[in-house]
Amino acid sequence: SKSLVWFRRDLRAFDHAALHHALRCSQQVFCVFVYDTDILDGLPRDDRRLRFIHASLASLDEELRRLGGYLIVRHGSARDEVLALANELGVDAVHTCADYEPLAIARDTDVAQQLAAQGRAFHSYKDQVIFEKDEVLTLAGQPYSVFTPYKNAWLKRLAAHPETLAAYPIDAYAHAFAPPASAPALPALEDIGFESGEPPLPAGMEGAEALFEAFVEDIADYGRARDFPAEDGTSRLSTHLRFGTTSIRHLVRTARQLMLSGAGGTGASVWLSELIWRDFYAMVLSQNPHVVERSFKPAFDAVQWDIGPDADALFAAWCEGRTGYPLVDAAMVQLNTTGFMHNRLRMVTASFLTKDLGIDWRRGERYFALKLNDYELASNNGGWQWAASTGCDAQPWFRIFNPVTQSTRFDARGEFIRRYLPQLAKLDGKQVHAPWLVKPEVLAERGVVLGQDYPAPVVDHDAARRRTLERFAVVKKAV
Ligand code: FAD
Numbered sequence: 001s002k003s004l005v006w007f008r009r010d011l012r013a014f015d016h017a018a019l020h021h022a023l024r025c026s027q028q029v030f031c032v033f034v035y036d037t038d039i040l041d042g043l044p045r046d047d048r049r050l051r052f053i054h055a056s057l058a059s060l061d062e063e064l065r066r067l068g069g070y071l072i073v074r075h076g077s078a079r080d081e082v083l084a085l086a087n088e089l090g091v092d093a094v095h096t097c098a099d100y101e102p103l104a105i106a107r108d109t110d111v112a113q114q115l116a117a118q119g120r121a122f123h124s125y126k127d128q129v130i131f132e133k134d135e136v137l138t139l140a141g142q143p144y145s146v147f148t149p150y151k152n153a154w155l156k157r158l159a160a161h162p163e164t165l166a167a168y169p170i171d172a173y174a175h176a177f178a179p180p181a182s183a184p185a186l187p188a189l190e191d192i193g194f195e196s197g198e199p200p201l202p203a204g205m206e207g208a209e210a211l212f213e214a215f216v217e218d219i220a221d222y223g224r225a226r227d228f229p230a231e232d233g234t235s236r237l238s239t240h241l242r243f244g245t246t247s248i249r250h251l252v253r254t255a256r257q258l259m260l261s262g263a264g265g266t267g268a269s270v271w272l273s274e275l276i277w278r279d280f281y282a283m284v285l286s287q288n289p290h291v292v293e294r295s296f297k298p299a300f301d302a303v304q305w306d307i308g309p310d311a312d313a314l315f316a317a318w319c320e321g322r323t324g325y326p327l328v329d330a331a332m333v334q335l336n337t338t339g340f341m342h343n344r345l346r347m348v349t350a351s352f353l354t355k356d357l358g359i360d361w362r363r364g365e366r367y368f369a370l371k372l373n374d375y376e377l378a379s380n381n382g383g384w385q386w387a388a389s390t391g392c393d394a395q396p397w398f399r400i401f402n403p404v405t406q407s408t409r410f411d412a413r414g415e416f417i418r419r420y421l422p423q424l425a426k427l428d429g430k431q432v433h434a435p436w437l438v439k440p441e442v443l444a445e446r447g448v449v450l451g452q453d454y455p456a457p458v459v460d461h462d463a464a465r466r467r468t469l470e471r472f473a474v475v476k477k478a479v
Contacts, residue, residue: 001026002178004086006096007033007071008078008104010127010244011056012205013063013170017125020168022095023176030089030178031064031071033057035192036078038107048339048373049239051199054189056245059204061186067170069177075192079111086120093120097127097244100286101377128244129279130164130252131157133286136279143287145296145392150283151276158256165253200339200373201239208246211236212254219258220265229331229342230415235271236340238374241278251275281382284392291381293362295390302474303390306358314357317458318349319367321421324457326432327407328352330420337420339373344410350387351401356464358471361388389472397472400465407433423453 003026005019011033013019022029035053043050061071074081086094094115099108112122126132136153137143144150158164189196202210215235218225225233240246255272258264264271285291295301306314317323321332331345341349346368353364365384369375385391411417414432418425424432426446431438436450436457443450450456 001093002028002030002089002091004082004089004091004094005029005031006082006094007031007060008096008099009242010097011053011060012208012245012247013060013067014205015167015247015250016097016170017127017168018095018097018123019170020173021123021125022093023170023173026093026176028178029069029176030085030091031069032082032085033060033071033073034078034081035073035075035187037075038077038079040192040194044370045193046195046197048200049375050189050194051197052201052203052239052373053243054186054194054196055199055203056205056207056243057186059206059245063205064177065180067174067177068179069174070180071186073186075187079107079114082111083114083118086115087118091120093123095123095125098124098132099128100133100282102285102289102292128248129282130154130248130275131279131283133283136283143283144280145284147277147280147393150280151273154276154279158252165249165256167247167249167253201236203245205245208237208240211240212246212251216254216258216264219255219267219271220263222267223265223270224267226270227344228410228416229334229345230411230413230419234343239340242374242376248275248278277382278379281378284382285378291385291391292377296385296392297390299475300390303471304474305354305360305471311357311359314458315353315359315363317455318353318357318359318364322455322458323352323357324436324455325352325356325403325407326414326417326421326424326435326454327411328403330417333420335368335371339371341368341372342416344406346383347387348401348403348406350384352403354388355400355468356403356459356461358464358467361385361390397475398469400468402461404434404461421454424448 003022005022010016057071057073064071072085074085082094108124115122131154133143136150136157144153201207212235222233225231237246237251241248252272252275255264255268255275258268259272284296288296318332321329321336323329328349331341331349334345335341350361350364353359354361361384365380368380372380382391386393389397413429414427417432424435427435427448435443435448435454440450448454
């Protein structure tokens with residue numbers, strides 16, 4: 001029998017559920033990736049993620065060729081291309097790794113139906129998460145809405161089912177790959193209407209592995225280092241997890257071994273918790289697809305975000321790093337110029353947009369979706385709803401980050417701020433967190449005129465805090 005493996009956000013040729021199953025049950029296996037115009041048409045031509053995907057496809061193709069196969073790359077509406085290719089190749093089945101986003105589920109349901117009409121099967125496998133939405137439930141069989149009990153149940157389930165982490169072998173079944181007789185070269189980014197260029201971080205399976213190896217060296221210190229944006233204290237694997245150039249089983253297995261052996265110090269278990277957050281938000285989205293548009297907790301839909309005449313200007317100031325709060329602005333410059341933002345700063349900037357500027361979390365979420373290299377709906381939506389206090393396991397709405405306190409705690413010497421806001425480079429450790437509190441003549445000595453070289457704050461935090469408490473009072477009445 002013949003099979004087609006449809007790669008989407010799983011761009012690797014090791015420990016791959018769909019590839020493994022296809023190779024095991026077929027005589028001939030073809031592989032395809034489609035640059036999906038249904039997704040790409042909305043993106044800017046210089047989108048960094050396309051460069052990452054493009055480089056990762058080259059590495060995937062190389063690895064498939066080493067194994068005796070090759071990658072077919074198409075450009076068009078994925079559902080049409082996959083159906084057409086399945087027909088051209090005369091395959092009996094299409095195998096793919098499950099994607100839990102609502103639009104992907106709708107697309108896959110449609111493809112499965114159309115394949116069935118052609119007499120072909122569609123198989124979808126768990127690959128992207130350790131546990132799917134129904135695998136970790138409360139004793140009453142309900143989904144969790146709070147992280148810590150979910151995490152405890154997740155760990156318990158893993159301890160009871162360690163085989164969940166077993167890798168899906170590929171090499172042993174490589175004889176089933178259809179050989180690359182007349183495979184055309186992979187298209188260049190220009191061929192599909194995007195600008196070529198260096199990927200924003202080392203791409204492909206080897207890029208992921210190099211990052212992971214370097215991170216594991218220092219994992220023991222992760223629990224401390226992860227909170228300081230000026231340090232290189234986190235793994236930077238999020239983009240690789242997003243595009244599946246590494247395997248979540250491989251990461252969890254390693255973290256768990258380091259934890260159990262004691263070699264990973266306390267850092268390994270803290271890092272494992274972060275990977276569990278990823279499963280948690282995937283579960284939340286699968287169980288509650290309404291979160292895409294609305295608050296996780298319906299009562300919070302009553303919150304009236306600012307729709308005043310200033311809202312658009314304030315939103316633009318936030319997007320462009322012109323709020324006058326250096327840590328917020330430096331973070332937004334990091335996002336705009338690199339496509340990455342440190343987790344602490346995602347919390348600070350999201351809190352600032354919603355609680356200081358009173359702007360609807362959905363606007364911020366969409367901006368992050370456009371800019372983040374590692375953007376994924378589940379974690380981004382979860383993070384935004386957490387920051388806006390509308391989500392599950394929300395920080396209580398009355399607990400509001402103070403952007404200056406965050407700055408003095410997590411960037412005490414202002415190193416991160418200076419890296420992204422060179423106009424403030426000459427301010428000292430204390431001045432750099434709140435330049436408006438420094439006497440103008442002192443600022444001038446250091447080359448800064450407020451309102452000229454760097455903006456005055458667009459909002460007063462204490463006044464904004466009071467407005468937010470009033471805004472959320474409707475919730476207090478509703479719950
Ligand atoms: P590490 O600290 O090394 O963590 C390892 C991995 O654990 C990450 O790669 C990620 O897969 C996962 N992880 C870590 N923290 C979280 C978390 N809070 N929620 C879910 N998974 C987590 N993460 C994304 O992958 N895509 C997003 O679009 C995204 N948007 C976010 C938006 C907001 C407002 C917030 C507060 C957080 C968001 N996060 C998102 C979570 C987190 O900020 C990033 O995963 C992390 O900064 C990536 O850096 P890293 O790989 O070095 O992380």
